[in-house]
Amino acid sequence: MIARPWKHSASLVALLILGTGTPVAAAYLQRLANGSLAVRKPTSDSTQLTNLPRGNPKMLQAREGQLRITVLYDNYSHDPRMQTGWGFAALIEYRDRTILFDTGADAPTLLANMRALAIDPRRIEAVALSHAHGDHTGGLAGLLEAGARPAVHLLPSFPSSFIRQIQATVTVTEVTLGQQIGEGVFTTGEVSGTIPEQALIVDTELGLVLVTGCAHPGVLEMIERASALRGKKVNLVLGGFHLRGKSTAELQAIVAAFRRLGVEKVAPCHCTGDPAIQMFRDEYLDNFVPVGVGRIVVVGSGEESGRLQLRS
Numbered sequence: 001m002i003a004r005p006w007k008h009s010a011s012l013v014a015l016l017i018l019g020t021g022t023p024v025a026a027a028y029l030q031r032l033a034n035g036s037l038a039v040r041k042p043t044s045d046s047t048q049l050t051n052l053p054r055g056n057p058k059m060l061q062a063r064e065g066q067l068r069i070t071v072l073y074d075n076y077s078h079d080p081r082m083q084t085g086w087g088f089a090a091l092i093e094y095r096d097r098t099i100l101f102d103t104g105a106d107a108p109t110l111l112a113n114m115r116a117l118a119i120d121p122r123r124i125e126a127v128a129l130s131h132a133h134g135d136h137t138g139g140l141a142g143l144l145e146a147g148a149r150p151a152v153h154l155l156p157s158f159p160s161s162f163i164r165q166i167q168a169t170v171t172v173t174e175v176t177l178g179q180q181i182g183e184g185v186f187t188t189g190e191v192s193g194t195i196p197e198q199a200l201i202v203d204t205e206l207g208l209v210l211v212t213g214c215a216h217p218g219v220l221e222m223i224e225r226a227s228a229l230r231g232k233k234v235n236l237v238l239g240g241f242h243l244r245g246k247s248t249a250e251l252q253a254i255v256a257a258f259r260r261l262g263v264e265k266v267a268p269c270h271c272t273g274d275p276a277i278q279m280f281r282d283e284y285l286d287n288f289v290p291v292g293v294g295r296i297v298v299v300g301s302g303e304e305s306g307r308l309q310l311r312s
């Protein structure tokens with residue numbers, strides 16, 4: 001079953017064709033931001049998550065109201081017990097929901113890393129795939145073989161052969177603009193580009209957290225889309241920023257744009273590229289969050305409030 005709750009509006013089509021840097025798109029995003037443009041909320045059917053027993057609740061259960069992101073697949077190392085590989089996957093636990101964002105390039109590595117942290121694959125209620133590249137989708141088939149039965153949220157542009165294959169086992173939803181994936185967790189929807197992509201937005205009481213896979217359409221575009229959809233700035237961006245091969249001047253402009261957009265903390269990994277990671281580290285200092293496989297980032301209110309608190 002493929003859920004298609006609504007069709008793209010003419011404005012969205014304009015945004016997808018023109019990109020976010022044009023006056024038309026800017027006006028569209030502005031209307032999204034101030035609420036004058038209605039984005040149809042997904043039906044309860046399309047956001048319902050499979051109700052599965054959750055194993056090891058004490059291991060990785062985030063405390064009430066906290067967001068917990070565990071990097072399960074990355075080419076950078078953090079926890080020496082875990083294996084690195086080219087790709088990305090992150091477990092997002094928020095308000096009693098367990099969502100896997102991307103699945104890395106292969107199931108043996110993903111499952112071994114989950115075992116190292118005692119994460120039962122059957123706990124995963126939803127999987128969101130950022131884009132159709134193998135280093136983000138390669139672990140899914142083996143995850144299903146391991147007994148996981150998540151609702152899978154992917155892009156309308158995914159190859160139909162891929163969709164057919166997983167539809168045999170699980171429910172597949174083609175995501176729509178700003179669709180809710182779980183309580184407080186939303187997709188940017190398909191951001192257009194040579195390689196279209198979605199990112200996940202977690203709307204916490206301390207601000208927006210954006211989790212990106214590769215950010216092929218441009219990490220700034222993904223941030224702007226998230227901000228426009230939720231009507232507030234993005235406080236933390238974690239994931240691949242896809243900035244390899246950019247010149248120093250280009251990287252400086254991108255880091256400056258992060259500041260201009262009000263991004264408070266950054267956690268670049270996967271395909272960001274070492275020079276870009278170093279530049280973010282130099283610019284953000286204590287607000288640079290080093291990330292690699294095994295890294296657990298907790299965004300929680302704690303005693304202090306009003307600012308994004310990270311613990312790990």
Ligand SMILES: [Zn+2]
Binds near residue numbers: 131133216
């Ligand atoms: Zn990619």
Ligand SMILES: [Zn+2]
Binds near residue numbers: 087135270271
């Ligand atoms: Zn990638």
